[in-house]
Amino acid sequence: MATRIDRRMAKLRNEGRPALVTYFMGGDPDYATSLSIMKALPGAGSDVIELGMPFSDPMADGPAIQAAGLRALKGGQTLVKTLKMASDFRAGDDETPIVLMGYYNPIYIYGVDRFLKDAIASGIDGLIVVDLPPEMDEELCIPALKAGINFIRLATPTTDDKRLPKVLQNTSGFVYYVSMTGITGSALADTGKVATAVQRIKGHTNLPVCVGFGVKTAEQARVIGANADGVVVGTAIVNAVANVLGPKGEKTADPAEAVATLVSGLAQGVRSARLAAAE
Amino acid sequence: MNKPATPNSFRTGPDEQGMFGIFGGRFVAETLMPLILDLEKNWNEVKNDPDFRAELTDLSTHYAGRPSKLYFAEGLTKHLGGAKVYFKREDLNHTGSHKINNCLGQILLAKRMGKKRIIAETGAGQHGVASATVAARFGFPCVVYMGATDVARQSPNVFRMKLLGAEVRPVTAGHGTLKDAMNEALRDWVTNVEDTYYLIGTAAGPHPYPELVRDFQSVIGTEARAQILEQEGRLPDTIIAAVGGGSNAIGMFHPFLDDKDVRIIGIEAGGRGLDGIEHCASMNAGSPGVLHGNRTYLLQNADGQIMDGHSISAGLDYPGVGPEHSWLRDSGRVEYVPILDDEALEAFKLTTRVEGIIPALESAHAIAHAVKIVPAMDKDQIVIVNLSGRGDKDVHTVASMLGMEI
Secondary structure, X not given: OOOHXXXXXXXXXXXXXXXXXXXXXXXXXXXXXXXXXXXXXXXXXXXXXXXXXXXXXXXXXXXXXHHHHHHHHHOOOOHHHHHHHHHHHHOOOOOOOXXXXXXXXXXXXXXXXXXXXXXXXXXXXXXXXXXXXXXXXXXXXXXHHHHOOEEOOEEOOOOOOOOHHHHHHOOOOOEEEEOOOXXXXXXXXXXXXXXXXXXXXXXXXXXXXXXXXXXXXXXXXXXXXXXXXXXXEOHHHHHHHHXXXXXXXXXXXXXXXXXXXXXXXXXXXXXXXHHHHHO | OOOOOOOOOOOOOOOOOOEEOOEEEEEOOHHHHHHHHHHHHHHHXXXXXXXXXXXXXXXHHHHHOOOOOEEEOHHHHHHHOOOEEEEEEHHHOHHHEOHHHHHHHHHHHHHHOOOOEEEEEEOOOHHHHHHHHHHHHHOOOEEEEEEHHHHHHOHHHHHHHHHOOOEEEEEOOOOOOHHHHHHHHHHHHHHOOOOEEEOOOOOOOOOOHHHXXXXXXXXXXXXXXXXXXXXXXXXXXXXXXXXXXXXXXXHHHHHHOOOOOOEEEEEEEEEOOOOOOOOOOHHHHOEEEEEOEEEEEEXXXXXXXXXXXXXXXXXXXXXXXXXXXXXXXXXXXXXXXXXXXXXXXXXXXXXXXXXXXXXXXXXXXXXXXXXXXXXXOOOOOEEEEEEOEEOHHHHHHHHHHOOOOO
């Protein structure tokens, strides 16, 4: 059964360009603003949306996404509201794939079966759950695949050729290659090494390979997109929101507009990636 | 909760997946997974290696001062007028607590794995000091993550770590306590995967940490069991230990788990009472969830967000607990009960006065429970309390609780 992710990735492959995958934090700084950001993403050039589920203890995230999660929680965001946000978005857009990204505990507490049922009803297409490696597949990955939701796995520089098949085994939708060892928002790794790693992963799978962690500018998106099937941008978007919030969290400009401006630039970057590579 | 079937032995966990029933596991980011598997492989190689054991025993004896004494607390026994109270004197170890047992074991493991750098998290600072100590002894650079709140309330230990050559990095996220320090240590590890060994201080975290920390700490219970047989000719009726993450407790309990007639009681930090959120009694007032690499009882809200607890004792100020304790709780083998801040403080003062021993506030929680149950026990019964650490580090906290300035 092809999901929205599968269809979108196939379409972009035919167009001969990489996908722009955009992460933002659900509920940051509040529900209404966050929903307006989400709605602005496709028009600005986002091909796949990663909807962040805030968690109190995001152990793989850097300061920017930690702060965004805390702002969202302070603003009253919960998993129930994050699912509602997807559902509200779906009312006006039935094409753009939505991937929920976050940590396992809120899902575990919500209840896996109930979560999968509600996620499908809300128009969710895929899941990225940072703290569920293949060793814990029985928890959520297998039930999600059975329910028809893509389970997108992270592959990292520490995932060697011996381990890669295990990581890829139950992965679907796309593979998310983490460009470096570290937390979100760190400096971009050596792009040559990233290109080599993407080729290595492609040797093991036919799934699209998207690259994230450290991509902040249109130029970086262009360079990474020359070899990858997709470019993931998160911290830069979260920062674009933070930059228009005052010391007390008050809005000094429209966060949705700030994000749209950034994403338009990134979209130009990925759209010129293959042209640049062909030169 | 789902009560697991009573097993033939309570001492066989974890299984190959690192599970104690539904608890434990390996809930970590993919970046860390190969490191955890490598650690497990090395641990499996050394745990029954006579050379490794001999080196650890030698250090435990001549460097840490083991075996620690099993002391008949005559003053407290007379004061309470019931069962005989013994203290397992982990406070007499080098660095002043049980933490050195685990640190010596893990530093030898780190050395064997060819690691170049040590990171650790700390709450009260006892584990930070023990980590800095073994890092100094074996020539490793060491970074200790410590919540900013704890840095303020445990300043003597911060100074000790710095003297020992460690870098102490205050963590301001969250409430600035042990939970936040552990998040930051994990972020360091995920960034510095090549050369860094994460020296976890308690029997929690992803498999194999709960198992290996327990095994290094089980020297406490193994010694206590042999010592009481030697001194009294029989096993104790009750053993008591305080539970934060739970490493001193699991070390004390594990060798006694299959002694069916020994009652085992773990003490959680009841803080200012279990009605609100100002406590750290995750097994009495929490629910199972996933944090810091394992599934275990946690203090959390209905949305699965982790709460910041409270305890007078920085070492118990953690919203979770080691996964084996969660399993022992559900299986019914071990009872877990809360002790309030005030009760711990009274036990701290009492022990100081009638025994001439200043206990750590963590250990004072365990003593406080003995104070409650011992008077109703027969005079020929025996209770062993694990005196996990000395209280010198806590005198500032106690002084301010008593309204004094020092």
